[in-house]
Amino acid sequence: MRELQFDRHRRLRNSAQLRDLVRETHLTANDLIYPIFVVEGENKRNPVASMPGVYQLSLDLLNEEMNEVVSLGIKSVIVFGVPENKDEHGTEAYHDNGIVQKAIVHIKEHFPQLVVIADTCLCQYTSHGHCGIVEEGKILNDPTLDLLGRTAVSQAKAGADIIAPSNMMDGFVAAIRFALDEAGYTDIPIMSYAVKYSSSFYGPFRDAAHSSPKFGDRKAYQMDPANRMEALREAESDLAEGADFLIVKPALSYLDIIRDVKNNFNVPVVAYNVSGEYSMIKAAAQNGWINEKEIVMEMLTSMKRAGVDLIITYFAKDVAGWLSNK
Ligand code: PBG
Secondary structure, eight states: OOOOOOOOGGGGGSSHHHHHHHOOOOOOGGGEEEEEEEESSSSOEEEOTTSTTOEEEEGGGHHHHHHHHHHTTOOEEEEEEEOSOOBTTOGGGGOTTSHHHHHHHHHHHHOTTSEEEEEEOSTTTBTTOOSSEEETTEEESHHHHHHHHHHHHHHHHHTOSEEEEOSOOTTHHHHHHHHHHHTTOTTOOBEEEEEEBOOGGGHHHHHHHTOOOSSSOSTTTSBOTTOSHHHHHHHHHHHHHTOSEEEEESOGGGHHHHHHHHHHOOSOEEEEEOHHHHHHHHHHHHTTSSOHHHHHHHHHHHHHHHTOSEEEETTHHHHHHHHHTO
16 A cells, blocks of 8 residues: 655744744844945935935934944944045045045944944046046056055045955955055955946946946956856955955845855855845835835845855845844
8 A cells, every 4th residue: 555655844834933943044133234325515315316215425414324223233334435526546535535534434433333344446436437447448457456455545544444345356355455464454354345246236326326337337347147157266366365255246146156155165255235136126115016024034034045144235224123123
């Protein structure tokens, strides 16, 4: 006689309490890094049209925002500057009095416990909108490295706790590590955007940061979304050059890459849940088509399940709030 045999997986799903006990992946406020955009001026709270709930803030309004962040239990912010003036070489990126430097000084003065990460790139500061020096339509690699080193040092001098270079020039981690060490900032870690794809998911950010390239695209320095082995090569060289964290960006369409990076390297892995991933959800939620809270929690949990230790996300405040009211 043949007998029907099978496993009863549903035994472990029978109550909320039991499900809590056997849950494999947990999202906490400690996982979250909140991006902020800072602008010159006073009393500025400019909404970013394509990112509902995201604002460019002037320094005088930062305390209010940071109070909220800290009271929600978020431990870290990443700062993006939107400068008043742009030029060919992005000089405001490495001015001691640049908008990001001033914001960092301000935040560290009022919230010394907050881990402040500085995004180190030139595209918001250059008149052409590219992440490096441009000559005859080409984005030059090696001459850009010196500017990145100077930017990182000025950010460290302002009090940044972590430097996060995002420009995708070859050797940028080596150049920044060298410059930081020479200036005496040997203790400042580098969170490298090691695996950064040339992605259409960055569209809304370029609205927020006024950083769209004025000609061409970023395909000659950011990665081709079709490539997987290349991600491992990028991660490997950044680690060899001295990176302390590896970022994979974007997150949602790249969970396979996150898992690859986690399996192959032993430093903290960070996902950047980018602007387009945020705006898609906001738009659908505003139409009443999805349950925003449940979708966001599911999405961020899937990133952790894929292997990330930390998530940079515009949803950080929402998520921290939902976690504390559970
Ligand atoms: C700057 C930078 C970008 C993002 C973060 N840093 C945009 C880009 O490379 O054009 C995108 C972040 C987001 O979409 O949320 N290099």
